[in-house]
Amino acid sequence: MSERRICRVLGQHRSTQRKVPRGADDEQALSEDIIALAKQYGRYGYRRVTALLCHAGWTVNHKRVERIWRREGLKVPQKQPKRGRLWLNDGSCIRLRPEYPGHVWAYDFVEGRTHDGRKFRSSARSA
Numbered sequence: 001m002s003e004r005r006i007c008r009v010l011g012q013h014r015s016t017q018r019k020v021p022r023g024a025d026d027e028q029a030l031s032e033d034i035i036a037l038a039k040q041y042g043r044y045g046y047r048r049v050t051a052l053l054c055h056a057g058w059t060v061n062h063k064r065v066e067r068i069w070r071r072e073g074l075k076v077p078q079k080q081p082k083r084g085r086l087w088l089n090d091g092s093c094i095r096l097r098p099e100y101p102g103h104v105w106a107y108d109f110v111e112g113r114t115h116d117g118r119k120f121r122s123s124a125r126s127a
C-alpha cells in the first residue's frame with residue numbers, strides 16, 4: 001500500500017512518517033544536572049534552574065528544561081502556610097503560661113492627643 005493511503009487511514013500526517021525521531025546526545029547528562037540542581041535548590045523552579053544551567057555552560061532553553069522537569073516528576077514544594085492566630089473562633093484566647101520569670105512579655109500602648117491635636121503614643125513593657 002502507498003504511504004498516502006496508510007497515513008489517511010491512520011489519520012496521521014505524512015511528514016511524521018518521513019522524519020526519523022532522534023534524541024539529543026546529552027539528554028541523560030542534562031537530566032542528571034537538572035535533578036542535582038533541583039535537589040540542591042529545593043525552592044527553585046524550572047526557570048531558575050534553566051538560568052543556573054546556562055550559567056554553568058549548558059546551551060539549553062526553558063522549554064527543554066520544562067519538558068525534562070515534567071518527565072522526571074520534579075515539583076516545587078508548596079509554601080508552608082503562615083502561622084495561625086493566637087485566638088480561636090469562639091472568642092477564647094490561648095495564652096502562653098509563664099514557666100519562669102521573664103518568660104512571657106506584654107506590650108501596652110497608650111495613645112493620647114496634645115492640646116493642639118497632635119497624636120502621641122507611649123509604650124510600657126512588662127514581664
